Amino acid sequence: xxxxxxxxxxxxxxxxxxxxxxxxxxxxxxAFFRVHPEMxxxxxxxxxxGVFALLxxxxxxxxxxxxxxxxxxxxAILVREFGHSxxxxxxxxxxxxxxxxxxxxxxxxxPLPPAVAHDLPDWxxxxxxxxxxxxxxxxxxxxxxxxxxxxxxxxxxxxxxDAALAALTAENLAVRATPYSPxxxxxxxxxxxxxxxxxxxxxxxxxxxxxxxxxxxxAPKRSDMVVDFCAGAGGKTLLLGALMRSQGRAAWxxxxxxxxxxxxxxxxxxxxxxxxFGGALLLTPGFLTDALGLILLLPPxxxxxxxxxxxxxxxxxxxxxxxxxxxxxxxxxxxxxxPGADARRPGGGGRPxxxxxxxxxxxxxxxxxxxxxxx
Numbered sequence: 001x002x003x004x005x006x007x008x009x010x011x012x013x014x015x016x017x018x019x020x021x022x023x024x025x026x027x028x029x030x031a032f033f034r035v036h037p038e039m040x041x042x043x044x045x046x047x048x049x050g051v052f053a054l055l056x057x058x059x060x061x062x063x064x065x066x067x068x069x070x071x072x073x074x075x076a077i078l079v080r081e082f083g084h085s086x087x088x089x090x091x092x093x094x095x096x097x098x099x100x101x102x103x104x105x106x107x108x109x110x111p112l113p114p115a116v117a118h119d120l121p122d123w124x125x126x127x128x129x130x131x132x133x134x135x136x137x138x139x140x141x142x143x144x145x146x147x148x149x150x151x152x153x154x155x156x157x158x159x160x161x162d163a164a165l166a167a168l169t170a171e172n173l174a175v176r177a178t179p180y181s182p183x184x185x186x187x188x189x190x191x192x193x194x195x196x197x198x199x200x201x202x203x204x205x206x207x208x209x210x211x212x213x214x215x216x217x218x219a220p221k222r223s224d225m226v227v228d229f230c231a232g233a234g235g236k237t238l239l240l241g242a243l244m245r246s247q248g249r250a251a252w253x254x255x256x257x258x259x260x261x262x263x264x265x266x267x268x269x270x271x272x273x274x275x276x277f278g279g280a281l282l283l284t285p286g287f288l289t290d291a292l293g294l295i296l297l298l299p300p301x302x303x304x305x306x307x308x309x310x311x312x313x314x315x316x317x318x319x320x321x322x323x324x325x326x327x328x329x330x331x332x333x334x335x336x337x338x339p340g341a342d343a344r345r346p347g348g349g350g351r352p353x354x355x356x357x358x359x360x361x362x363x364x365x366x367x368x369x370x371x372x373x374x375x
Contacts, residue, residue: 003084005092007043008074010036011050016070018051025055041192049190050074053081056145059119064107075101080108114138119145151178152185152193153207153235156242161185164204181212183239207235215239270306278302 013036018028029051033044054061054077062068065076075093078084079101086101093101111117115125118141128137154161161177164185168175173191178184185204187193198204220240278296281289295301 003078003089003092007046008071008078008092010039010043010047011077012070012074014047014051015054015073018055019068019070025051041194045190045192050077050082052147053077056147057081057119059116059121060112063112063116064110065104071097072100072104076104079105118142148208150187150190151206151208151212152187152199153181153205153212153239154183154185155203155205155238156183158201158203159198164198167198178209178212181209181216184209184212205235205238207239211236212239215243219243270309271302274302274305 014029014032017032018025020028022028023031029048032047033039039047054073057080061073061076061080064080065072067073075089075097078089079086086098086105089101090098115122118125118138120128120141125137125141128140131137132140152164154164161183165175165177168185168187174188175185178186184207186209193199193206196204199206215236218240220243274296278293281293281296284293296305
């Protein structure tokens with residue numbers, strides 16, 4: 001791969017931005033890309049790989065480079081991490097850069113202290129040795145320095161892993177199933193996938209296999225509350241929802257169905273509806289909405305709310321049944337003039353003029369729906 005001058009300049013500029021460490025590294029890189037919209041997908045991928053290579057190997061690279069100058073660090077990444085020779089980079093270098101790059105390449109073989117060589121702080125290197133011993137410590141440090149694989153997760157609500165593997169293979173992408181997660185797909189290399197149709201419509205998500213296995217370890221149920229202290233773009237949340245097989249939507253349908261049929265919803269149905277409301281309130285900014293959301297999500301307080309709702313449902317259904325009985329059975333009359341009936345004609349008394357024979361003037365007595373016997 002031939003490196004262009006603008007790619008080297010972009011990598012150096014991105015390193016300068018990220019090394020401020022005023023925000024997390026991925027946020028800093030996104031901020032850099034936002035102010036450089038002219039960069040294409042290939043250049044963005046190159047810059048991102050270079051920046052994360054620096055973050056993984058920062059201590060040893062800065063030690064060998066003996067500088068924190070972004071352009072020289074970018075050259076160090078190209079030589080040591082990406083494997084480019086000085087000859088390949090010569091078209092990009094002025095005389096001072098060429099001399100520095102040659103000297104850096106010669107220093108690459110200098111021995112470094114073990115903690116520096118493995119890009120770990122001294123205190124962590126020492127504690128790992130105490131906990132695991134020298135051999136296991138070295139193996140663990142090497143594993144941490146390896147680039148993470150590019151994993152995707154299938155959305156089981158929209159497709160299957162076999163279908164996704166077949167479709168990606170048909171596009172000449174080197175893919176295979178992940179060894180542990182039943183929803184995972186591992187891609188070789190770093191192909192550009194951000195605009196892929198399956199990612200845009202939600203059939204696939206970018207998610208490492210470890211995060212996928214966390215979802216299976218949690219094994220969520222409809223009434224569970226899961227608090228994620230490592231939330232990013234919401235990948236684990238989507239996985240948990242998929243593993244629940246849309247039980248939240250099913251609970252809401254059952255709740256609405258019970259209310260429409262005039263039945264009191266069961267305990268699990270009410271709990272499911274309350275959890276849905278609680279989650280929505282927690283997503284709404286504000287202290288009050290957060291407090292109400294927690295009340296609905298925590299089992300003890302949710303039980304109190306459920307009891308209030310059941311009593312309200314019971315009272316509402318009883319009143320509705322009473323009104324329905326009155327509508328079907330009508331009133332009970334005792335034979336005396338109904339108050340106000342005489343007012344419908346001058347002089348009062350008797351039936352109104354022109355009234356038909358099927359109108360009876362009488363006094364109405366309400367029937368207590370709880371005691372339906374006649375008075």
